[in-house]
Amino acid sequence: MTDSSALRTTSMAGIVREEWFFGVSVATSLAFLAFSETIFEKLSQPFWFTLIFLWLFGVVLGSALSVVRHAEHLAEQLREPYGTLILTLAITSIEVMAISAVMLHGENNPTLARDTLFAVVMIILNGMVGLSLLFGAWRREDQQHNLHGANAYLGVIVPLATLSLVMPTFLAGPDGPHPSAPRQMFLGIVSIGLYTIFLLLQTGRHQRYFAEDGNHHEQHIVNMRHHRAVWHHAVLLLAYMGPVVFLVEQLAKPIDYVIETLHAPTAFGGVVMAVLVATPEAISAVRASVANHLQRSINIFLGSVLSTIGLTVPAMLAISRLYGHPVTLGLQGPDLVMFVLTIAVSIITFSSGRTNLMQGAVHLMLFVAYVLLITQQ
Numbered sequence: 001m002t003d004s005s006a007l008r009t010t011s012m013a014g015i016v017r018e019e020w021f022f023g024v025s026v027a028t029s030l031a032f033l034a035f036s037e038t039i040f041e042k043l044s045q046p047f048w049f050t051l052i053f054l055w056l057f058g059v060v061l062g063s064a065l066s067v068v069r070h071a072e073h074l075a076e077q078l079r080e081p082y083g084t085l086i087l088t089l090a091i092t093s094i095e096v097m098a099i100s101a102v103m104l105h106g107e108n109n110p111t112l113a114r115d116t117l118f119a120v121v122m123i124i125l126n127g128m129v130g131l132s133l134l135f136g137a138w139r140r141e142d143q144q145h146n147l148h149g150a151n152a153y154l155g156v157i158v159p160l161a162t163l164s165l166v167m168p169t170f171l172a173g174p175d176g177p178h179p180s181a182p183r184q185m186f187l188g189i190v191s192i193g194l195y196t197i198f199l200l201l202q203t204g205r206h207q208r209y210f211a212e213d214g215n216h217h218e219q220h221i222v223n224m225r226h227h228r229a230v231w232h233h234a235v236l237l238l239a240y241m242g243p244v245v246f247l248v249e250q251l252a253k254p255i256d257y258v259i260e261t262l263h264a265p266t267a268f269g270g271v272v273m274a275v276l277v278a279t280p281e282a283i284s285a286v287r288a289s290v291a292n293h294l295q296r297s298i299n300i301f302l303g304s305v306l307s308t309i310g311l312t313v314p315a316m317l318a319i320s321r322l323y324g325h326p327v328t329l330g331l332q333g334p335d336l337v338m339f340v341l342t343i344a345v346s347i348i349t350f351s352s353g354r355t356n357l358m359q360g361a362v363h364l365m366l367f368v369a370y371v372l373l374i375t376q377q
Contacts, residue, residue, distance in 0.1 A: 003115065019236060021062050025243035028059045032250045033164045043257050044141060061276060063240045063247070064094055068280040070237040075296070077230055079211070082203065087281065090237060092307040094244055095120070095277040096315045101252040104319070110328040112314040115270025117165060117334055119374075120308050123278040124301045125342050126367035128285050129349070132297045133360030136289030143294040149209040153302035154347055156198050160191055169330030182321035184321065187205040188314040195310030210299055267374060278304070294355065302350075307351040334373055342366055 015297035032039060042048045078086075099116050136143050171183065201208055213377060255272055258264045281304050289297040313329070320327045331339055345366065349359045 003345045003376065019066075021066055022236070022240060023027060025059055025063045025240065025247070028055070029243045029246050032056075032247070034202070036250065040253050043254060044261075049254060049257070053251075053254045056247055056254070057272070057276065060098075060244055060247050060251060061279060063244050064091065064280045065256045065275065065283070066240045067091070067094070067153055067237055067244075068284050070233040070240070072284060073228070074230060074237070077233075080179050084210075084296065084303055085199070085202070086237075087284065087300065088303040088307045089311075090241065091277050091281055091304065092311050093241065094206040094248070095273065095308065096312055097245055098251070098273045098276060099316060100313065100319055101249040104323060104325070109269060110326050111267070112269050112342065113312070114165065114329050114331065115267045116273045117270075117308060117312060117329075118331060118339060119271045119274030120269075121165075121280055121305055121339065122284070122342065122367065122370040123274050124305050124308075125346050126363045126370060128278065128301045129346070130360050130362075130364030130367055132284070132285050132289035132294075132301065133349075133355045134357060134364060135286055135360075136294055136297070137355065137357040137360060140292070141353045142356040143289070143292065144354055145298050145350070146209055146211075147350075148206070149295065150298055150302065150350035150353075152198070152201070152206065152209055153298075153306055154350060156194050157302065157306050157309065158343060158347070160306070160313075161339075161343060164309055164313045164329055165331050166336065168328075169332060169336060171330075175300070181321070184317045188317045191310045191314045195306065198306065198310075212294070238254040265374075271374060277308075298350070338366070338370055338373060 040053060043052065067090050068087060071090055074086050075082070075084055095116070099113055133143075168183075255269045259269055281300055284298045285300040288294070288300065316327055319325065330336075345362060348361070349355060
């Protein structure tokens with residue numbers, strides 16, 4: 001065997017060791033493709049239901065974590081903001097597919113999109129931000145970030161979040177709580193339009209607002225040496241997303257069973273989807289903050305909230321019109337109070353360009369309050 005052949009064999013063996021979970025994802029997809037009726041006909045058995053739900057949830061989550069892993073490699077090679085942009089768009093795509101699968105599979109659940117958006121915002125802006133700031137500042141007096149970048153994110157998040165989740169509460173359409181067709185069209189155009197303009201600024205003339213501090217440039221170069229080619233990570237990122245498209249549709253079946261047959265709160269589906277899409281980004285954001293890359297962490301969680309609202313809302317409105325599934329977007333009661341409080345505290349947290357331990361503790365306290373709120377519904 002020549003040296004080049006041995007090198008290729010060693011490289012292939014390394015790829016197999018690194019990407020073994022892709023085999024799990026494909027095998028699971030094939031199993032549900034071939035035996036879906038047999039698998040799902042026994043959901044009434046508690047042990048079988050738990051097994052199937054955890055199996056699907058674990059494989060989808062593992063695939064999403066693999067997407068994040070390759071997105072992180074791309075982030076370090078392409079540098080900010082492109083790497084984080086790839087990450088947030090990939091996870092948002094998974095979120096849209098997951099919500100769409102649950103919406104279209106069983107009985108119509110008008111509040112699913114709203115509950116998922118609310119859960120994602122609470123998990124990210126309270127849980128993810130709280131952990132990132134707390135762990136990041138544990139050994140440091142404070143951490144610094146680019147104030148212009150945080151303000152740019154919040155300057156778009158606040159109006160889009162208000163128009164999507166607050167304003168509909170006070171503007172009931174002719175069909176009751178569901179927004180009328182003109183309002184849906186306006187909200188969809190505004191969401192896509194503002195998000196597109198933001199992307200143009202983020203990747204163009206204001207790219208420096210979202211870039212890492214130059215102090216980390218040397219470490220960035222060192223890390224790049226351990227990565228494979230850009231095309232390698234890009235191909236595998238897309239490959240991992242393939243099984244997710246199919247498996248989230250399968251996951252919708254046990255979720256619908258819990259809501260429709262076991263009469264669980266309708267928010268259950270939204271919380272499951274939010275945990276599914278937020279967990280991979282939460283891990284990435286916390287690791288970045290612990291490594292004192294707070295700007296990357298901010299790009300992840302604020303970018304995730306922005307893409308969730310800016311892209312998921314128009315997608316859900318489009319599906320609503322195409323398939324005749326009405327959606328309810330306005331938050332009610334305690335949820336509305338928690339949402340407004342979270343947005344207000346987030347504005348205060350990122351208004352100075354510095355974060356500390358206290359701010360992380362406040363966001364975690366709000367996350368605990370949110371968990372108590374959903375468990376008592």
